[in-house]
Amino acid sequence: MHILIIEDDPLFRREMKDFLENSLYHVTALTEFDRIVPKALSLRPDLILLDWNLPGQSGFELCAEIRACSDVPIIFVTGREDSMDEAAALLKGGDDYITKPFHPSVLLAHISAVLKRTRKEAQDSAVLIHLGLELDLAKAQVRYQGRRAELTRNELKILHCLFRHPGEIVPRTELIEYLWDASVFIDDNSLSIHVTRIRGKLKELGLPDFIHTKRGMGYFI
Structure with a gap:
């Protein structure tokens, strides 16, 4: 998971970056604070750690700008302890709020909780995307590069x-059970036929190898 740090205190920024990298996250830390929003969005992070007090523009304003065009999770990391500030940050689109100083384990817990929640929300959304292929649950269709x-x-x-x-x-058994739970009868042979038909449709879209088979186990994408 890629985490972006937007923090102007160089010592604190370095400490956070080192700690998160040691916790096996991929971390980018901005060191220049012009055109922050375009830079942040171009990096496509999975989560942003955002300070409130930044040179030229507040984290509060940056959060609003990012939210206007992206749903990337944002955690405010700030020394501001006013409960009204926390409420305003969350109402403006922040996902969480951590007050300095804090123990590193607390930061990890907040990051883990936000990532878990936002991943679940993405999975439950009407359109799921993987490797450029869009699965539209509401319309029962797949889309790829305009087709x-x-x-x-x-x-x-x-x-x-x-x-x-x-x-x-x-596993194949899990797929069969998943369909059976939805009151759709399907056996092992029928599953193979359906997967073959799906592959045929994906091949016509330009994705012949989207679904992979692990012999004796099941399928993966």
Whole structure:
């Protein structure tokens, strides 16, 4: 996961960066504070740690600008202890608020909680995206580079299950149970047929190798 630090105190910035990198996060820390929003968005972080008091523009204003065009999670990390400031930050689009000083483990706990919550929200959204392929749950279709394909109910459910576990092998039995829970009868042979049909539709969109098979185990994307 990529974390972006926007903090003007060089010592505190370095301490946070070193600690998070030691905790196996990929970390970028801004050291110049002009055109912050374009820089931040171009880096495409998974989460932003944002100081309130920054040169030229407050973190409060930056949060509002980022929120206007991105849903990236934002945690305020600041020495401001006023509860009204915290409320304003959250109302403006911040996802969490940590007051300095704090123990490093507290920072990790807040980051983990926000990432877990926002990932779940993304998974539950109407449109899921993986490797450029959009799965539209409401319209029962997939889209890729301007092209689209309609999905049957079974095909939609199978892709939805795979999209919920990107990079993970989903056992065939789990897919069958997932469909059965949705009152859709499907057996092992039917599953193979549906996956073959999905692959055919994805191939027509330009993604012939989107779904991978792990022999004897299941499928993954």
